[in-house]
Amino acid sequence: MVASWQSTVETSRNALEAKLKATGFAGQVGHIGEDVLNVTSVPFDRVLTAREIEITELGVGQLLAKLSGGELTSEELTRAFLHRAVIAHELTNCLTDIFFDKAIARAQSVDAEYAKTGKPVGALHGLPISLKNQINIEGEEMNLCYVGWTGRISNVDSALVKCLLQQGAVLYSYTNMPQALFSGETICNLHGRTVNPHNRALAVGGSSGGEGALVAMHGSPLGVGSDIGGSVRIPCAFNGLYGLRPSYDRIPYGSSSNSMEGFSIVPSVLGPMSTSLDGVKAFFRAVVDAEPWRYDPLALHMPWSESAYALKEHGDGKELCFGLVRHNGMVKPDVPYVRALEMLKAALLAQGHKVIDYVPPQTAKGADILTRLFQADGGEDLKRECATSGEPRLGGIFKGQAVPPAISTYEFWQLCAERRDYIAMQLASWEATRDQTGTGRPVDALLCPPAPYPSFRHDDKQDIFYTGICNLCDWPAAVFPVTKVDPAVDKPVERTDFLSDFDRLNHERYDATVYKDIPVSMQLIGRKGEDEAVIRMMEIAVAALKSAA
Template identity: 50%
Template sequence: MTMSWQTKAEEKRAKQAELIPDSLKLKNPPGEEVLNVVDFPFDSVLSARDMEITNVEDITTLLSKVASGEWSATEVTRAFCNRALVAHQLVNCLTEIFVEQAMERAADLDAFFAEHGKTVGPLHGLPISLKDQIDVAGQEMTMGYVGWLGNVSKNDAVVAERLLSQGAVIYVRTNVPQALMFGEAVNNLFGKTDNPFNRKLTCGGSSGGEGALVALRGSLLGVGSDVGGSIRIPSAFQGLYGLRPSYNRVPYAGTTNSLEGQEAIFSVLGPMSVTLDGLKIFMKAMADSKPWLSDPLALRLPWSESEYALAEHGGGEKLCFAMMWDDGYVKPHPPYKRAMEKTKKALEAAGHTVVDWVPYQTERGCKIINDVFNADGGEDIDTVCALSGEPRMGWVLDPNAKPMSAFEFWAVARAKQLYIKDHLDHWQATASTTGTGRPVDAILAPAGAGAPQEHNKPQYIYYTGMGNLCDYSASVFPVLKVDPFIDVQEPAHEFRSDPDKMVYDLYSNPEVYRGAPIGLQCIGRKNEEEAVIRMTEIIDAALKNL
């Protein structure tokens, strides 16, 4: 008798639950009425040492303590493994758990340190979590598909290999939406992940499980992927820092994905961090590992201190930011306006200039992204779903889309080429308005049109999707949380599009979003990762000084 997909999924979840030791199982987990679990008393389950380690001020401090021998890689790894397993019981954020393998790795690092008196690399002893598409040798790779149960990776993805070469410890993978193709971490195999700030709300996606784990400090630094906002949206939804690098700045070879072979809009890998220093630490360590020696598509771009020093941006003394208050097609929710006003005030107080960004043909860009994502008519996802009989999920892909011919897809790819050239020219033309003699140094924009929405609700993604289409380097940084007394619903306006009305209607009851984090993007040019990180540091400092 053939086992149903539901039974297979139940058995997988049961095996996952067995990996949590009794000492870490919550005897009285918070009930459904407890929405915010960020302040869950982890010290009721974890040891004082575990708490000291996982609540460390920042990643730089943790690495320093390990490098000095004050903390061992073993005790650091154990602390984060323990906290991750508790976090999972609160929001259902994990997929694969390989604590034993991680502890063996940590012991090897400690042995190396004891013998040589130095670290393996700049990430020595740092536990790093991975989104459930980054292959780890010997671990099952399902990417949330029931039909992929039993697929065991033979090799590490290059990004995992490079992290290990720099001294990192890999210990868990995190939940994703089916096919990675919508902004809600839910699939038929592992179920849904909740937002730890409000469990009635989504953690975002597609790197949603990663965002939830990092928000609960079950990890300080994780790796997500981004093809339409999948690093930035969950980072913003959970008060984190995240970076979408340009195509192939971080090696993608060996990583599993949907729509493989689609190269009009590449998926990229990048960091998600509880503290801002994680972005630089990750990107510098990755560049220093020379990933182009293992991935033929990885760009040969070493870390540039000159770029980080903003050599092409006046040294960062007086920057000019362009504020995208509205993309001209979908108006963002009220808390984004407050976040942008606060950020503008902070930057001007710090001596920088903020001008208005005139959005460029948003509807045209939206159509290109939609055409690319639906070019196969859903065949890729339907083929994998057919392996188990599980249903297709999500709302990004058009259920009525028809597969394009090669000629039709070439036309879409050509439309993309023309659009990104026009968008570059539009950006360059701002040089006449900045007062610096340069075009605007970066665009500041909402990380989405809507605040973290309730589960099973759609999103509008072009605020982030623009960066994927144009291949702009873009970060996310936290600004504030929704206050329903301040962030009231505005009167209905003349809706410019169906998505505009959809986003407006989602905010009909601001109380639903109480306490939800709101983050903004800092969008730079292609391959400007170092500059974007530095500008994000400047913005973050200005906000903290306000």
């Protein structure tokens, strides 16, 4: 008898539960009622030692300094994060697999090498790093959150894993993501739903939502997600994290698993997610310095550029001009974002920078192109993957919509040409801001919300083009927290004019009391290939906010 997909799910979940139980950490928190929505504030001092709490709440830069200076061993640090990872999972359902024994052995090996040589193994020496459930590690199951993929064992390390290991990292877990990776909420048939630790009645974001929850709960100092329409930035935003959607092929994707294999016109990219600002630079530079082009034929031979990071093409960063995107022409952001935009603008102006209003042109056309590209196969890829087990299709960002028929090769070529012409138009529009900046340059970067909402209720309708435009145009984009939803000040405003049906829907469902305590973040968007500059400008924006606080 062929097992039902439900029985496969049960077996898989039981296997993970057994692994978690074997750690000795499972069940320590005890029962936390469903009425407790914000679990980031649950006291952990009765299950974690003071030392565990102290070191797991340090930033990435602080941890790397202590590890490389011999003040902290990788084994101690790794064991502390393993403990918090189990707690995070029990409260948010963020993990899909763990390999703690392998991680501890790796940490001990890194420590032994340090003891022998007195030198760190690499730029990420001894740092525990968690991975989205698509980045292959040799010898570990890679199910891509498909029921039909259970039991598939990776026979090779992905290019990124090779870079991370070369730089001394310790890998210990996989995290949850939505079916086919196509959703701003994290839910799949195999592993269930991951919830937002700031409010478990709300979406954690997606598709890298498992990472978002784990990192937000300090179960990981640095996680790796992927982004094809906002999948790093949305969960970072919903969880108050720092993150980066890099340009195509700066971070190697080779030998990682993915849905829609062969879809390369708008490729998915891998990027960091961290509770600390310096974690973004630490990850990006470490991976690029590992020469990923030696492991992945598509990775750009593009070493770290110190001059780009120093903003040499942007006036040395002394008087930057930012384009402030108050809305994208399709849907206006909720009230907390309006407040956050003004906070960010005031902070930058106070530091001597300039801010002008900017709206990317014809965003509805771009959203249409991106949607038609994503659906060009008529849903064939998802249909085939689900057919391997019989699991139902969930819909994701296209939930409730009829799937259009597949288009012909010729029609796909014409669609690719549309995309080319569209991004050329966006480039011309950006260049035209040179006449408005007063710096002699076009705007150095754009500032805009990462979504029209700070989060949303489970299974609500989604919109991803605040982030998706960056994927379409290959604009590197950072995301960083600005404030939190405050019902006392983020009161709804009356509106009678709407840009779209979704704009009306999003306005009508806004409720600050529902979104209370959810982080409110911003994107900083740069030009293609300007990853180092985007990282530096994010640092400048965050410093400005701190000075204004």
